Amino acid sequence: MRATTIHGTRDIRLSEVPNPSLRRDTDAIVRVVAGCICGSDLWPYRGENPITVGNTIGHECIGEVVEIGASVRDIAIGDFVVVPFDHCDNTCPHCRVGMQSVCENLGFTVSGQGEFVLVNQADGTLVKVPGVPDSGLYPSLLALSDVMPTGWHAAASARVKPGDTVVVVGDGAVGLCGVLAAAQLGAERIIALSRHEPRQRIATAFGATHVVAERGKQAADAVAELTDGVGADAVLECVGTDESMRTALKVARPGATVGYVGVPHGVQLPVNAMFSRNVGIAGGMAPVRAYLPDLLQRVLSGAIDPGRVFDLSLPLEQVAEGYAAMDERRAIKVMLTP
Amino acid sequence: MRATTIHGTRDIRLSEVPNPSLRRDTDAIVRVVAGCICGSDLWPYRGENPITVGNTIGHECIGEVVEIGASVRDIAIGDFVVVPFDHCDNTCPHCRVGMQSVCENLGFTVSGQGEFVLVNQADGTLVKVPGVPDSGLYPSLLALSDVMPTGWHAAASARVKPGDTVVVVGDGAVGLCGVLAAAQLGAERIIALSRHEPRQRIATAFGATHVVAERGKQAADAVAELTDGVGADAVLECVGTDESMRTALKVARPGATVGYVGVPHGVQLPVNAMFSRNVGIAGGMAPVRAYLPDLLQRVLSGAIDPGRVFDLSLPLEQVAEGYAAMDERRAIKVMLTP
Known part of the structure; x- marks a missing residue:
């Protein structure tokens, strides 16, 4: 698949990488409908965080479930989902008190600026959007994956x-x-x-x-x-x-x-x-899953429109330009569509 | 009056010093019935905090009001009171949200290991004990001034x-x-x-x-x-x-x-x-006045007996031995009676 990779300071590329595949029977694969660039992606982009050359980057996305592990029960192929950047089982003692960001089975989205992502603990992590959302809602739904x-x-x-x-x-x-x-x-x-x-x-x-x-x-x-x-x-x-x-x-x-x-x-x-x-x-790191059901209702009811933070939308091919725009403060937040 | 003074590392003395006197018409003078040594007094005692040689020390006490300023309304001469170590007007914006330890008119007890103390903002600071308490209650009442x-x-x-x-x-x-x-x-x-x-x-x-x-x-x-x-x-x-x-x-x-x-x-x-x-x-520093009315009720009703932390009681003359006992962990907390 095509996915964004980081190679050094201010060196962001769209590369061909292997598709993610299920590793555990609690995993799911989501086809990315929209991803985006996070302010925290600018730390490695600017050379202020260590990187592994050639690794994929991007932890925010929404999309369609295309594959599920054998034990996934609550999520089905075809579901349109918000993917919290921090994956959780939603059943461990930390999750049960709303601290899903310290889940005993914590995982992360690692190729959100790409075509597909692996989701650990699909039942615990993913939140389904009812029906097929209008594309006008994508920015606000995407904002629910992290910011x-x-x-x-x-x-x-x-x-x-x-x-x-x-x-x-x-x-x-x-x-x-x-x-x-x-x-x-x-x-x-x-x-x-x-x-x-x-x-x-x-x-x-x-x-x-x-x-x-x-x-x-x-x-x-x-x-x-x-x-x-x-x-x-x-x-x-x-x-x-x-x-x-x-x-x-x-x-x-x-x-x-x-x-x-x-x-x-x-x-x-x-x-x-x-x-x-x-x-x-x-x-600390936000327990996205704790707040997501409530925030999704607020988005669907029109009470909030966090998608307004996206002031630039680019095709995935132009991801490098997206990083530059955010780095130079020409854009607040950039949405990417594969 | 006789009061405890500090002169250097592990050099604590009972000295003759001037009696405190009213400085503002919101002040009161309290005759100390019982004072004590605080764990925090051990920092200067051990030379770990800077000191001013010859200064009085001691910030916890209970006693009887013997003098009040012209504008003191809620406290009268003869009242038996608990003296919070941190004095407050109990009316400023910080006091009103329970942050009396950051009062705009903050003051402190500075001669609690002595015969008399000056209390700033007497109406805001002092809490009256009904009647004349039995001396068996002194330790628990004294514990209400700080610990x-x-x-x-x-x-x-x-x-x-x-x-x-x-x-x-x-x-x-x-x-x-x-x-x-x-x-x-x-x-x-x-x-x-x-x-x-x-x-x-x-x-x-x-x-x-x-x-x-x-x-x-x-x-x-x-x-x-x-x-x-x-x-x-x-x-x-x-x-x-x-x-x-x-x-x-x-x-x-x-x-x-x-x-x-x-x-x-x-x-x-x-x-x-x-x-x-x-x-x-x-x-941070405890807003003693915020909790005091409730805690006093708990002491008077017998719900709590915090006075149990005093495992040594000495006459004021033996204050130096009191410090040594706490420093050497021979005592948990020492009560001093003038």
Whole structure:
């Protein structure tokens, strides 16, 4: 099949690779209808994460089930499914408390920017979309494989509750989905930290009531001004750098929690400052499967349209251009169709 | 008045110092009926925290109000009161959400191991004990000025809920009060990490269902064994060292929160491990005033008897021996009577 492979810093190619095949009788193979590029794919793209030359890349997709293992019961060939980037059995002790991202049988989508993907634990992982969805829904369904549940996890980890003032640090697709999640959870004021006009527009459409374009100390000052010096009831950290985490901790009011979902890169948590202000952190890799049934209903009912984060759609052949567009911030998030 | 002063490493003296006097019309002066030595006093005693030579020390006490400022309304001369170690106005935005330890008018008891203390924000800080309590109640009332609310804050920050399996790291007075708090909050299994027999006995009396004498990796292995490899639903970190924090994070199940209340000394939070396991932390200095009315009722009704952590009572003159006894672990916590 054709799939995206990574070969070095800013060296992304569409290659011919072997089709994935069932390895266990709980597996399924899904034909990718739409995949996409994740902000986290830019870490290896930029040479900031180690890579294995020639490996496939891409962990988000939706598609049609084309093959199932002998013990798969709840998913059938022909089903249209959302594929959570993190695969889980949905029955282990961690899954049972909503921590599917630490499943005892954890797996990952590894060729989502390709034609087919292997799904481990198909019954536990996949969520079926009723009927055959209209292609106009593809972007929002695709967002459910990672960014929307990840933004939701930030909000849930930060314990956003009705009436809260919430700050969202990061205006990538996950941060924007975090704004949408905070709004759905009843936040009264949502302050989005963003200095890119197209992203500010989506943040506002998703429910941000205020946009702060400053960074670092200036951003913290602006939030202090907006909150009468008190700080935010909940903070979503959707970047993963030391600077963004420090900003997130600074704008949180005492007793608040920073929900963080960006894979930490060089983050040093200032434990004494956290202690003295009683500001906690919670989060990690999102348990997509935990949130997916609810989020799917919200998409199908029209309550949320997270697909708006896709501002560029390219045929799979142009995947390299998709990476460049995101790297250079010409695009927020790129959808790829095989 | 006579008060305890610190002069260097392991150099504690009872000295003659000026009586405290009212500085603001919201202040009060309390005559100390009983004070005590805190585990955190051992940091400067051992030379691990900077000191100012000759300063008074001691932040826990109960006593009788002997003087009040002109604007004090809710507290009267003659009242028997518990003095939270952290003073607060109980009206600022932080106090109103239960974060009195980050009050905009924060103050501290600084001569609790002496005859009199100055209390800032008397109306916000002090909680009156009805009538004249029997001296048999002094230890439990005294525990309410710091260790019991601090243990409670660990449990509240860790979000202990009925039915939980809870691990308590640290068998000092705060850790033991954490066991008691977890039991009051309905924990089903409470695993106390303790290797000192007298402390194990109190932990068990306070509600610990299991005692683990191992430390570090061995302790984590023992907890894993007890929890079928899953980990604890909530963890209380009541020490403040890097080793104890790492143990606390290790024994927490994915999705759990470590509630920490020991002032961090050399703690380096392993953010990537926390992220990959979705284990959060919350806590800090305890907002004593937030918990005090409820805890006082529990003491007066006999539901809790946190005073059991005092296993040595000395006249104030022997304060130096009290420090030595705690430093050498001959005593868990020492009560001092002027």
